Amino acid sequence: KQEVTQIPAALSVPEGENLVLNCSFTDSAIYNLQWFRQDPGKGLTSLLLIQSSQREQTSGRLNASLDKSSGRSTLYIAASQPGDSATYLCAVRRSGNTPLVFGKGTRLSVIA
Amino acid sequence: GAVVSQHPSRVICKSGTSVKIECRSLDFQATTMFWYRQFPKQSLMLMATSNEGSKATYEQGVEKDKFLINHASLTLSTLTVTSAHPEDSSFYICSARSGLVGGETQYFGPGTRLLVL
Numbered sequence: 001k002q003e004v005t006q007i008p009a010a011l012s013v014p015e016g017e018n019l020v021l022n023c024s025f026t027d028s029a030i031y032n033l034q035w036f037r038q039d040p041g042k043g044l045t046s047l048l049l050i051q052s053s054q055r056e057q058t059s060g061r062l063n064a065s066l067d068k069s070s071g072r073s074t075l076y077i078a079a080s081q082p083g084d085s086a087t088y089l090c091a092v093r094r095s096g097n098t099p100l101v102f103g104k105g106t107r108l109s110v111i112a
Numbered sequence: 113g114a115v116v117s118q119h120p121s122r123v124i125c126k127s128g129t130s131v132k133i134e135c136r137s138l139d140f141q142a143t144t145m146f147w148y149r150q151f152p153k154q155s156l157m158l159m160a161t162s163n164e165g166s167k168a169t170y171e172q173g174v175e176k177d178k179f180l181i182n183h184a185s186l187t188l189s190t191l192t193v194t195s196a197h198p199e200d201s202s203f204y205i206c207s208a209r210s211g212l213v214g215g216e217t218q219y220f221g222p223g224t225r226l227l228v229l
Contacts, residue, residue: 037221041203041223042222042223043220043222044156044205044220046220049217089155089156089199091156097144099146099161099218100146100207100218102148102155103188104153104154105155107153
């Protein structure tokens with residue numbers, strides 16, 4: 001059974017700092033990996049999706065990498081802002097027909 | 113992008129009553145819908161997968177008689193929490209996926225906060 005782990009569970013950084021969030025998964029046979037953002041009491045916002053054949057995806061200040069063979073992904077946030085404060089969730093899918101399996105998330109606080 | 117709505121966004125009910133949560137895909141036909149549950153500071157846990165016109169497939173440990181799922185149309189799935197108890201209080205999030213080729217992306221609803229007193 002696929003298990004997704006995210007480290008750290010919580011992170012607090014000063015504004016402007018670059019930071020890295022980590023995600024690992026036990027079964028490397030994935031179809032794709034997705035990073036989401038969740039604000040308190042809200043639903044999910046998709047940030048980046050990496051197909052299994054890709055090594056990274058970028059969107060603005062966000063960059064996600066994927067090392068499928070080692071079962072790892074990182075989400076890099078450049079020049080963090082207070083508005084980046086949220087919980088970041090990593091999720092993987094085994095195939096196109098199977099549902100996403102989520103990690104517990106990293107709660108990020110960016111302090112002005 | 114595709115939009116998924118949920119109703120209600122928040123519900124408070126007494127123990128022993130039943131609560132129905134609706135999930136709608138607004139601009140696409142969702143052949144598959146997923147229901148997740150999220151406890152405070154925990155991740156989303158998949159409860160069940162439903163395909164339009166078929167019975168839902170429940171994950172291990174999820175009581176199908178307690179969490180009734182109906183996916184009667186391509187745009188609507190409902191989750192009914194029967195005889196709700198305080199331990200059922202949680203954040204319920206639905207997700208929808210189209211049946212088109214390349215339509216494996218899951219689109220998520222905004223969630224429903226259930227509080228059982």
